[in-house]
Amino acid sequence: xxxxxxxxxxxxxxxxxxxxxxxxxxxxxxxxxxxxxxxxxxxxxxxxxxxxxxxxxxxxxxxxxxxxxxxxxxxxxxxxxxxxxxxxxxxxxxxxxxxxxxxxxxxxxxxxxxxxxxxxxxxxxxxxxxxxxxxxxxxxxxxxxxxxxxxxxxxxxxxxxxxxxxxxxxxxxxxxxxxxxxxxxxxxxxxxxxxxxxxxxxxxxxxxxxxxxxxxxxxxxxxxxxxxxxxxxxxxxxxxxxxxxxxxxxxxxxxxxxxxxxxxxxxxxxxxxxxxxxxxxxxxxxxxxxxxxxxxxxxxxxxxxxxxxxxxxxxxxxxxxxx
Amino acid sequence: xxxxxxxxxxxxxxxxxxxxxxxxxxxxxxxxxxxxxxxxxxxxxxxxxxxxxxxxxxxxxxxxxxxxxxxxxxxxxxxxxxxxxxxxxxxxxxxxxxxxxxxxxxxxxxxxxxxxxxxxxxxxxxxxxxxxxxxxxxxxxxxxxxxxxxxxxxxxxxxxxxxxxxxxxxxxxxxxxxxxxxxxxxxxxxxxxxxxxxxxxxxxxxxxxxxxxxxxxxxxxxxxxxxxxxxxxxxxxxxxxxxxxxxxxxxxxxxxxxxxxxxxxxxxxxxxxxxxxxxxxxxxxxxxxxxxxxxxxxxxxxxxxxxxxxxxxxxxxxxxxxx
Numbered sequence: 001x002x003x004x005x006x007x008x009x010x011x012x013x014x015x016x017x018x019x020x021x022x023x024x025x026x027x028x029x030x031x032x033x034x035x036x037x038x039x040x041x042x043x044x045x046x047x048x049x050x051x052x053x054x055x056x057x058x059x060x061x062x063x064x065x066x067x068x069x070x071x072x073x074x075x076x077x078x079x080x081x082x083x084x085x086x087x088x089x090x091x092x093x094x095x096x097x098x099x100x101x102x103x104x105x106x107x108x109x110x111x112x113x114x115x116x117x118x119x120x121x122x123x124x125x126x127x128x129x130x131x132x133x134x135x136x137x138x139x140x141x142x143x144x145x146x147x148x149x150x151x152x153x154x155x156x157x158x159x160x161x162x163x164x165x166x167x168x169x170x171x172x173x174x175x176x177x178x179x180x181x182x183x184x185x186x187x188x189x190x191x192x193x194x195x196x197x198x199x200x201x202x203x204x205x206x207x208x209x210x211x212x213x214x215x216x217x218x219x220x221x222x223x224x225x226x227x228x229x230x231x232x233x234x235x236x237x238x239x240x241x242x243x244x245x246x247x248x249x250x251x252x253x254x255x256x257x258x259x260x261x262x263x264x265x266x267x268x269x270x271x272x273x274x275x276x277x278x279x280x281x282x283x284x285x286x287x288x289x290x291x292x293x294x295x296x297x298x299x300x301x302x303x304x305x306x307x308x309x310x311x312x313x314x315x316x317x318x319x320x321x322x323x
Numbered sequence: 324x325x326x327x328x329x330x331x332x333x334x335x336x337x338x339x340x341x342x343x344x345x346x347x348x349x350x351x352x353x354x355x356x357x358x359x360x361x362x363x364x365x366x367x368x369x370x371x372x373x374x375x376x377x378x379x380x381x382x383x384x385x386x387x388x389x390x391x392x393x394x395x396x397x398x399x400x401x402x403x404x405x406x407x408x409x410x411x412x413x414x415x416x417x418x419x420x421x422x423x424x425x426x427x428x429x430x431x432x433x434x435x436x437x438x439x440x441x442x443x444x445x446x447x448x449x450x451x452x453x454x455x456x457x458x459x460x461x462x463x464x465x466x467x468x469x470x471x472x473x474x475x476x477x478x479x480x481x482x483x484x485x486x487x488x489x490x491x492x493x494x495x496x497x498x499x500x501x502x503x504x505x506x507x508x509x510x511x512x513x514x515x516x517x518x519x520x521x522x523x524x525x526x527x528x529x530x531x532x533x534x535x536x537x538x539x540x541x542x543x544x545x546x547x548x549x550x551x552x553x554x555x556x557x558x559x560x561x562x563x564x565x566x567x568x569x570x571x572x573x574x575x576x577x578x579x580x581x582x583x584x585x586x587x588x589x590x591x592x593x594x595x596x597x598x599x600x601x602x603x604x605x606x607x608x609x610x611x612x613x614x615x616x617x618x619x620x621x622x623x624x625x626x627x628x629x630x631x632x633x634x635x636x637x638x639x640x641x642x643x644x645x646x
Contacts, residue, residue: 018580022461096646097639122646124454127630128589129645131447134606134633135599138345181592256598257341262591266451269504269586275579276458283457303641306629307450310457316420318626322452323419323445 001027002289003059004282005084007050007076008066009033009040011244012089015278016064017041023282025312029059057083062285062292065089066278074099081106081114081299085292087285089119089277096122104299113292114299118284119277120268121145121248127302128250128266136254136262142180144172144193148246148273156221157198160214162206165234167241169197172249180251183261196227199241201234246273283310324350325612326382327605328407330373330399331389332356332363334567335412338601339387340364346605348635352382380406385608385615388412389601397422404429404437404622408615410608412442412600419445427622436615437622441607442600443591444468444571450625451573451589459577459585465503467495467516471569471596479544480521483537485529488557490564492520495572503574506584519550522564524557569596606633 002025006013009031020026021042030046032053040047048056053063063080065088067073073090080086081103090099096117103114117123121143129141150170157166172194179186186192198215202208212229216222232241249267256262270276284302287309291300308315325348329336332354343349344365353369355376363370371379376386386403388411390396396413403409404426413422419440426437440446444466452464473493480489495517502509509515521538525531535552539545555564572590579585593599607625610632614623631638 015579022579093646097643100642117646124458126645127454130630130634130641131450133645134609134630134635135447135602183592183594254602256338256345256595256602260595260598262593262595262599262602265588265590265592267586267588267590269506269588271506271585272579272583275583276585279458279577279579279585286457301642301646303631303645304629304638306627307453307457308626311453312457315627318453319423319624320420322449322456322626323416323440323624 001025002286003027003029003061004285005029005053005056005060005063006031006066007053007063007080008072009035009047010066011274012278012281013066014041015272015275016066016281017045018275019279019282022279023286023312025286026282029056053080054083060084061289062087064281064285066281074102077114077116078102078106081112082110083112085112085288086114087118087281087288088114088116089123089281090117091119091122093122100299100301108298111295111297113288113297115284115288115291115305116299116301118302119280123277123280123302124268125248125250125266128264129252130303132250132252132254132264136252136256136264138256139252139254139262140185141250141252142188142193143248143250144177145248146170146172146194146246148248148270149244153196153198153221156218157200157215160211162203162211163200164203165201165237167199167237169199171195171197177249177251180253181263181265183253183263185253190224191226194225196222196225198227198229199232199237200229201237202231243271244273246270246276286310286312324348325609326350326352326384327608328352328376328379328383328386329354329389330376330386330403331395332358332370333389334597335601335604336389337364338595338598339389339604340368341598342602342605345602346609346635348609349605352379376403377406383407384612385410387604387608389604397425400437400439401425401429404435405433406435408435408611409437410441410604410611411437411439412446412604413440414442414445416445423622423624431621434618434620436611436620438607438611438614438628439622439624441625442603446600446603446625447591448571448573448589451587452575453626455573455575455577455587459575459579459587461579462575462577462585463508464573464575465511465516466571466573467500468571469493469495469517469569471571471593472564472567476519476521476544479541480523480538483534485526485534486523487526488524488560490522490560492522494518494520500572500574503576504586504588506576506586508576513547514549517548519545519548521550521552522555522560523552524560525554566594567596569593569599609633609635
């Protein structure tokens with residue numbers, strides 16, 4: 001059995017708890033949280049305050065870190081990797097090399113293994129970009145996200161004065177995807193690839209035309225996109241726009257000879273983004289423990305972990321069943 | 324530079340030659356063939372008879388074996404692995420464990436590395452089945468092939484007395500694929516998943532109704548499918564049905580919680596099946612040479628090779644670019 005500690009108990013932590021229940025080689029040691037969560041789903045699972053994790057060092061094979069990339073993980077992953085094997089979903093793309101270096105140093109010094117930046121993007125989408133580009137070097141890779149809720153864009157809407165609540169969907173341009181899948185080579189702008197759809201609850205007396213203009217011209221978030229703004233009630237937002245579906249597609253179009261176009265496509269369609277991300281973290285937690293047993297100390301990413309490490313089955317069985 | 328020998332010069336060998344030209348870290352040492360090929364595509368590339376390969380041992384880092392799985396590879400891969408690092412596309416699913424054991428023994432004895440059974444199925448499709456099943460253990464994986472030419476089924480048609488030439492397309496049931504992608508769980512028979520479409524050239528005087536009955540009831544090949552038989556002229560077959568497109572889809576539908584359905588899809592749409600398979604072999608030839616440099620002697624498959632081994636780029640660069 002692999003003994004797992006969940007660090008942080010938001011949507012991602014709850015998803016990890018559900019995923020552990022689906023994997024018979026995994027045992028949840030406990031949930032470690034800064035706040036006292038009241039609704040742990042697993043019978044008999046203990047809830048501890050974060051500081052207790054060190055006291056339970058001997059009972060834990062791997063910590064799955066479920067905090068955010070902005071402030072939690074840059075601090076928590078190096079700190080916990082001094083005592084534990086760790087897995088995180090650090091997703092601030094530009095800072096991944098720095099985060100890797102920080103964690104790698106701690107892990108090598110303390111004979112632990114950390115798998116950083118796993119999930120689906122970064123994570124499975126990164127993997128698929130690597131496979132596709134290695135196989136078809138004369139080609140173009142395009143990534144589409146959605147249809148799904150962008151937390152960052154929803155937060156940006158909620159920060160506008162007069163906005164009470166909001167949900168933003170990122171919607172890929174299906175027409176462009178269809179053309180790429182047919183092997184067409186396209187030169188695409190940001191505006192060509194995605195639309196943005198906003199559902200916004202506003203306070204009484206807010207000028208909706210003015211607010212629409214504020215949203216659609218907001219730099220970094222909406223200015224570069226076709227953006228649709230819908231004003232709805234809090235009841236409607238709660239009823240229809242509080243789920244967390246997501247997904248996306250990585251399409252690589254390559255050419256092996258004159259008119260030989262080859263298209264590789266990897267797509268996810270997720271009813272629950274946090275539950276799927278959690279399932280990826282759990283599979284890489286298994287890989288993390290195997291790497292630690294082999295003494296492969298240091299930081300790792302999905303790019304340098306062999307696929308068979310993710311499975312509970314012996315590789316002989318995988319060869320017989322899957323090849 | 325990685326110095327490559329191509330063993331066998333049919334469609335796959337020609338595809339490998341084209342792929343090597345697209346990879347700037349690869350150098351074609353020569354083509355080794357039982358017959359003297361007249362049309363080598365690469366300027367200055369030498370053609371040798373198969374027996375000369377041993378004389379050039381010092382110049383070759385890896386041999387890419389482009390023979391067939393029925394008779395060539397079971398003999399050639401173990402034989403050449405005694406002296407060379409090798410890559411093959413052995414695809415007789417039921418015999419892969421035996422082939423692996425044979426090659427592994429030779430490789431470990433002679434300090435070489437062999438990557439067996441690579442390509443897209445077995446190969447990339449196997450990889451995707453493994454990733455998907457490891458991440459979503461409560462789920463179902465379904466593989467569809469086509470639209471594409473099945474060499475085995477085309478050969479079976481050509482062996483029928485009265486048939487002069489034939490091409491058989493395997494066609495996946497798009498309606499079923501659409502339903503699976505939407506997250507539906509389906510219990511599918513062989514007949515539900517694929518259709519078979521035959522284009523057949525017959526000798527004068529052949530009873531077409533009788534022949535159609537023979538084809539559609541042929542056990543192992545057509546009896547379990549809806550099969551369409553079209554009689555056409557040799558000219559039409561040559562003009563429209565001599566290309567080698569193929570492709571397929573691996574769909575995994577999993578459940579992470581009650582109504583949370585998660586769909587992972589991997590699809591290939593290939594204008595040239597042999598050229599794409601060749602491109603996969605070439606990427607794994609790079610991995611093979613890296614594994615040999617690290618002393619990881621023995622047989623390997625796509626399942627136990629880390630993705631970063633396929634790329635010519637250093638892993639630091641991959642982390643910065645792809646995560």
